[in-house]
Amino acid sequence: MYEKKSKAILVGLNNTGKKESIDIEISMNELSELTKAAGAEVLSIAIQNRPAVDVTYFIGKGKVDEIKQLCETLEADMVIFNDELSGSQIRNLEETLGVDVIDRTALILDIFAQRARTKEGKLQVELAQLKYRMPRLIGLGRQLSQQGAGIGTRGPGEKKLETDRRHILKRIDDIEQELKEVKKNREVQRGKRSKSELPIVALVGYTNAGKSTLMNSLLKMSDQYDEAREVYAEDMLFATLDVSLRRLSFPNKLDFILTDTVGFVSKLPHALVNAFKATLEEVKYADLLIHVIDASNEEYNLQKQTTLDVLRELGVENKNIINVYNKVDKILDGTLLPKEENALCISAKANKNLDTLIEHIRNQIGPDIIDVHLLIPYDKGNLISSLHNDGVVLGSEYVEEGIEVKARVEKMYYHKYESFNLDK
Template identity: 55%
Template sequence: MEKTTEKIDYKAILVTLNIADKKSKDYIEDIEASMTEFNELALAANVEVLGNMVQNKQSVDVTYFIGKGKVEEIKTYSENMNVNLVIFNHELSGSQIRNLENALDVDVIDRTMLIQEIFANRAITKDGKLQVELAQLKYRLPRLAGIGGKLSRMGGGIGGRGPGEKKLETDKRHINARILEIEKELAEIVKNRDVQRSQRMKSNLPIVALVGYTNAGKSTITNEIIKRNELHDPEKEVFVKDMLFATLDTSLRKAKFTNGNDFLVIDTVGFVSRLPHSLVKAFKSTLEEALFADLVLHILDASDKNYELQRETTEDVLKEIGCADKAKIIVNNKIDLLSGDFVVGSAEVKSINISANNPDDIKRLLDMIEETIIPDIEEKTLLIPYNEGNLINEIHDKYSNVATEYQENGISITLKLTQDDIRKYNEYILI
């Protein structure tokens, strides 16, 4: 499936429906917050926003979603402003897209297609690219008659506007075949990921997964944590940029606690309100890394006025992937951007207020992680016989801050051990 290389500058109107029916799937509780996020999504897709329109209605219009009168208003605005794209802050049916494009004579996409476009442009790994393509194809399939032969107007794809019935059938066969092909490839990737996960579990290294709203600071915190490893390679740092969905692919890095012990840190894809179910499902295998973590860090932007929306959005996705009851720390990031003190909303979950740019705050976070993940550490002295070189190497590989002394009948090693390792090395413990 070829993608056009022609660069198109998109000038768009963003349209949001303020529907009164709270039971409708299109109901948005906080219109202002949703529109702010919607504009940021458009920016992340390199779209120039020329205007925002809100339509207040009791219910959805089956034909045009927002009603014919509002469509005529948008058409007039589009012609005056040279708009070439209209984006809806909702999920549209194929027939609604077709009707809107015919009436407006410009390209029309919905929120899901916009987010999929961002994901398609940002995915780096083979796994990520396949997951996005699968989500796009499955979303497109039931909408073929409406959106023609495009994955989205922005992304190009096979075919064009208004394909005939024969072409639609050809496209359906093509898409179904490609879906099966991708699912087979992803099944192999999942097998490989399971093997890698098994190897990580055997290493007994604690695993910490960072989850949270997109642009809350997960990648920045990940980088600040891994920088404390004396073998840190700057090229291993996670990509950071102040925009939605700067990081899409899950990354795994080795880090160190303040006492020198190793642990693994996983940075996951960020969430967004009303994240298309197709993408939650497509990235479920990636998000499931959090399921196998010993601890989840829920990163929140404390300076964002939509803090509660971000918190609830992430909690909802965590529930969907079965991660709601995992041991967790709420990390309220960016407190340096606040003028006053930040008050944590719930005392039931362990939490910490930090600025990712403050080294002391990162140290406090690391200490809290260690206390939470390994609550019963004890200092012990082991005496390892000289003929047990493999055991000596194993301990040095696993623990960094160890005091070593060579004695007549073996090597004396003093270090802080977990309860599991105290049991494992019990026969060598002196004190």
């Protein structure tokens, strides 16, 4: 991914004067995984306990001196902070430490810049980067002057943003106009899908919970499976950013569109949520959400809450949701998972309980099906063809009085066959 791998020291502030929603150790472990996902090596992790943020350095001056020495000892070329820094804090820290300094937001934006594949995704990431960097130009001179030399410098950094603030504002306006056009096209496509009257099921969840793997596993179980329709899936944070839509068909007239969305993470940059709102709006139009939770992660409750917080921000927290605890093949026997209503334990990779998941989906969005036992007179034989359209014929037998048929029929069509029902 890089010709020369960046070597980073991670720094976190445990704000003892403020109640945090996430434990500092957990948050730093996640920052470490994000750093690795960006392609850098983590040399050391430093945490400072402090009752308040230092305006000049974010952490105390004494801790800054410790980290400077650590950088020299370990030959680090980058320090990554677990919280957002102001432009002046970045400038002050870089002047003292003598190495690049970025924060968690810049790190996540960098990962997104690497992973965006579609035109829309690239525009969304660039917009978020520009809006993040605009108020920090005064403190980003060191990074921007390097023009793509490493983490935090990708994308618009190569355009020497510090030289022309008006250029940034113009570019922001241009991107927003382009995204409006993309949104119009998306709405046209959405309109075509709505005319098909197919229900939409959206996969949501924390990054690396297994959404793309689940989509591929369900695709394989669907009728008319085609390997070319599989989506990219990898065991890493933010493996995919772009929305994927696939039509799935299962027996007994269960047809729906399955959509995979970008994963979430704690402290997800607000600018990124805003930039991706057009993409995330697909969730708004879904008839059912499948919330994929990594059951093998010790902090799955925190990850679950993070996803619910983003869904709340999008205004879709009250939609029908199936909570799916994935990766149960990776957890030890005896591990207790929550027993909650409308929840299911599965393994997308090992195909465990996926049949049950499909039935859960059917119960939520599938047609109302009833079993019928019919005797169709021979002079009404055309009803057999009708049955194939309105349901599923399970079996038939020619008897003296007519054709005896067992079938499953959508309830809305049952009135056509009610008079021929042998069981009424």
